[in-house]
Amino acid sequence: MDNHEKLEIIAQVTSSKTFSRAPSSCVLLRFLTEATIDGRDLKETTIGMELYGKSYEDEKSAAHIRVNVYHLRKKLEKYYQEEGADDQWQVRIKKGQYQVDFIKSREDEPATNRTKYGIALAGFILLLAVGFWLISRKSYTPLWQAYFESGKGTTLFIGDFFGIMGTTATGEIGWNRDYNINNIEDYYRYLEEHPEKKGEINPANYPYVTGMAANGTMNISRLFHRQDKDFDILFSSQTTIKDITETNSIYIGPIKNGNSFIDFFNDANPHASINHGMLDFQDPERNIDTLVNLSVDDGQIYEHAVVSRYKGPNETEQFVFFSDHDIGVKATTEKFTDIEWLENDFKRLLNNSNYFTAIFLVKGKDRTSMELELLLWDVLDDR
Numbered sequence: 001m002d003n004h005e006k007l008e009i010i011a012q013v014t015s016s017k018t019f020s021r022a023p024s025s026c027v028l029l030r031f032l033t034e035a036t037i038d039g040r041d042l043k044e045t046t047i048g049m050e051l052y053g054k055s056y057e058d059e060k061s062a063a064h065i066r067v068n069v070y071h072l073r074k075k076l077e078k079y080y081q082e083e084g085a086d087d088q089w090q091v092r093i094k095k096g097q098y099q100v101d102f103i104k105s106r107e108d109e110p111a112t113n114r115t116k117y118g119i120a121l122a123g124f125i126l127l128l129a130v131g132f133w134l135i136s137r138k139s140y141t142p143l144w145q146a147y148f149e150s151g152k153g154t155t156l157f158i159g160d161f162f163g164i165m166g167t168t169a170t171g172e173i174g175w176n177r178d179y180n181i182n183n184i185e186d187y188y189r190y191l192e193e194h195p196e197k198k199g200e201i202n203p204a205n206y207p208y209v210t211g212m213a214a215n216g217t218m219n220i221s222r223l224f225h226r227q228d229k230d231f232d233i234l235f236s237s238q239t240t241i242k243d244i245t246e247t248n249s250i251y252i253g254p255i256k257n258g259n260s261f262i263d264f265f266n267d268a269n270p271h272a273s274i275n276h277g278m279l280d281f282q283d284p285e286r287n288i289d290t291l292v293n294l295s296v297d298d299g300q301i302y303e304h305a306v307v308s309r310y311k312g313p314n315e316t317e318q319f320v321f322f323s324d325h326d327i328g329v330k331a332t333t334e335k336f337t338d339i340e341w342l343e344n345d346f347k348r349l350l351n352n353s354n355y356f357t358a359i360f361l362v363k364g365k366d367r368t369s370m371e372l373e374l375l376l377w378d379v380l381d382d383r
Helices: 003-014 023-038 044-052 059-081 111-136 145-149 184-193 211-226 241-245 261-268 326-335 339-350
Strands: 089-092 101-104 154-158 164-167 173-176 232-235 248-253 272-275 278-283 288-293 302-311 317-322 356-363 371-379
Touching (some): 003 023, 003 089, 023 044, 023 059, 059 089, 059 232, 145 248, 145 317, 154 241, 211 248, 211 326, 248 326, 261 272, 261 317, 278 371, 288 371, 302 326, 326 356, 339 356
Antiparallel strands (some): 089 101, 272 278, 278 288, 302 356, 356 371
């Protein structure tokens, strides 16, 4: 098989129904195929720089590339189980590798067996179709359906903390955190204002996340996998506005890292705004005028969490889960991926709207056994 034929096979796969709503997987498959054909060395750093334009030199950052390749393998498996079952060649990416292989399918069975296998296959397809029909009747997911039906991809943005390498409190050189420095632009701005620090500090080559990142990602992954959908992952400190405006977005994480989603939230909410760790909620029609502290104590026993769903720029969707400590994001992502709770308890508050803002009090001893109490909510216009 020549390279032209390989690219034709990739074009056939990426234009299939299986890949029609997975643009990120299509882009990744084409990139890996072309790199394999060119004989380039494929590893996380290469993929990160050439495909995403970012450096993924540490283990935590490179993990998101492995997740995307994992989703791509699953898409290929699904394609060859259904639409591509009769394809002469199969595209495979071996576990632990990124090179693309083209494997020839089995030769045709002897003609005497074709009728028998054809009948069995027809029966299997009929059962499969009935099964899919039964599943599809229950596939609607309140508040999330636009993420599964939209032609745009989805990116999960994980709220992390930008780090600086410098002298620690013990006098050693290590990772430091300053809440006024949340990205590389803030870092260079700080150096301009404090030139005496040049040579004493450097940007850390890895960010910092808390337990909310793992728990929130797990809860959202389960929801998407039930719909056979995938998403990309980015850390907020490595995110540009362009990254956010081109895909449907989900943000899980704190507000004290100064992430860009705070500005989008403030623009989308006529009655609520977040500034300096406080949420200002004003609704004269309901006689509400209150301030909510989003940075209470250390979050060991209780904290406030904000969940909001609203229209983003360029007809994108945004779903944000804000809490400065772990229990807020853990509890709210668990609830908002519980379809039964959404349908029977929460959705009835929204008057058939998909857009809202809700403020919760989250309680949990030692960040476990969490309980949610809905304090305030606001239905947003569908716009």
